[in-house]
Amino acid sequence: MTMVNPSPWRAWCFLVWLSFQRQARAHMMIWIALGLLALSLLIVFINTQGERWSMARWSFPRGKGVTYAQHVDHVAFAGSLPFPDPAAAVSAMAHAGYYAAIHQGTGFFLFSNLIVFSLFTTFLLPLWTTSFATEGLGREREAQNLLWVLTRPIPRPAIFMAKYVALLPWCLAMNLGGFAFLCLAGGSPGRLALEIYWPGVFWGTLAFSALFHLMAACARRAAIVALLYAFFLETILGNMPGQFKRLSLSFYTRCLMFDRAHEWGVHPERPVWYDPVSGTTAWLVLAAVTIACLVIGAVLFTRNEYLDVN
Template identity: 55%
Template sequence: METGQPLGRAGGVTPRMPAESGGLAPPAHLVTLSGMRAWCYLVWLSWQRQARASQMVWIAVGLLAFAAALAAIFTAKGAWSMRSWRWPYRQGPTFLQWADAMQIVMSVPDASAGGQGVQAALAAAVRGVVEYSGFAIFSHWGVFLLFLSFLLPLFNLSFATEALGGERESNCLIWLLSRPLPRWAIYLGKFVALLPWTLGLSLGGFGLLCLAGGRPGRLAFELYWPAVLAATLAFSSLFYLLGAWFRRPAVAAIVYAFFLEVILGNMPGYLKRISIGFYTRCMMFDAASAFGIHPERPDVFLPVEGTTALAVLLGLTLGFLGIGVVLFSRAQYQEMV
């Protein structure tokens, strides 16, 4: 061995590095490109794992099919409209028959001009109420009570809680954290992979329910889909945060969605403003105000404007993501026995 050459730990010769190349470290742009490819692969892999529907997802899909079938039956029977409604105690003609009778009376030649004017106004008012009654009834029962209060939270928690909660239960999260990616990138990557499923199930399920609702349902989808989109983002980020926080996130999400959300969303005063459903309903009320869709008691509900509600929902989405990134970056996860 030649003298004057440094020895390595194993007695070998340590190779000399060129001074200008900075050693064997790759260029910065190659490191960035490699990290981006790893992040995209994580998103793709997480999206594929979400395709393995859990039991909660199948329950949500089954309830959606049942709700759509029920809405289709109501549509076939004309239950979304007041056309077949009668006066109190179910006596006399229906509302629509009464309006037609007013038209016949108006055609009598010797009827007074003043009487014809009153009859025409009454007939037009009744026909207007009957025409848009289907939309009001479908909005109340199909959208506000069934979809917004029950199906929408269920759709989101069925996927969002499994994004990280499923990794923890299968003991894959420790392996995932050992990959050469920062934790914030892992957290955001899995959330991006989650969105196509939650948005597809929420908007697609809402569209299917509205399609089964006939003409009132189609009008409801046209007016309400932006509110459903904003609520899906907020619910997904919240339930995804619960997956990073709790070891059994599905239980915490169910407690929030079907107890706290319902209780807080129906309390008088300003306490309901910490509820996601409150701002979603405000967006819907604002979009359908031209069709007479308003809170039953505005002095108790205290709605906000639609633009304000949208800003709050988007702000909640970003806030939940920020809290989740900080929590996920600092938490110590261990394998579940």
């Protein structure tokens, strides 16, 4: 009979695989996240079918006068008049420029502002991450299985990291996959948004996952704490003027997205009020928060005595 020497590495990998499988079991938070995804897809699909990702139906003043699309038609009509050749060429160039700006150039701007920045980054990204990130340790505590995990011959910091490695693919799949579905449902502006903004979604997911995993190591009802954080700190404080919004991870995620979309003319509506940081600074902050949350979480998970387990 051949004896196999115990391997801490194999034990750690098995814990990662076991935790990964446990994450696949649907629970209430996942159903809520999927429901929000379905509702968001419906909203984006309706706007896409209604051709609302442009300023063609806008008017100035709002609600009065001709729309921008009608103004473009007026320019085209003026170009059909018997102008001399140079004047006709100028009229054709003006019509082409107006048409490209109104019908084609504004779609990406509107989709970015309404869906990516206002809906996804501020609300859906932290909420979807909560669905999985708090379950790595939170489910073990609620199911009274944490004692079994703690008695394994694996150091506690390694257990904490194994849980994070196991939940991270699910968080990335939910956030990147959900973001991709929303962008693809948005037509050509959405496809461009997916190409430009996905790195911001990736780094934002890493930071939010590490933060909520830290909460799971500190609080018994980590999902409730994470939801309160997502609703109040990210949604409210992240949109406040001044320096308070710099306590929000979604602020740095949006700054990273603004930096990547700068060439397409996308920027905060009021840059002086919003006061964004550079893309490099935003990336460094998100990476530093991820590492800091994992280190602090591993230390706290090692020192805490979980007396609420049987």
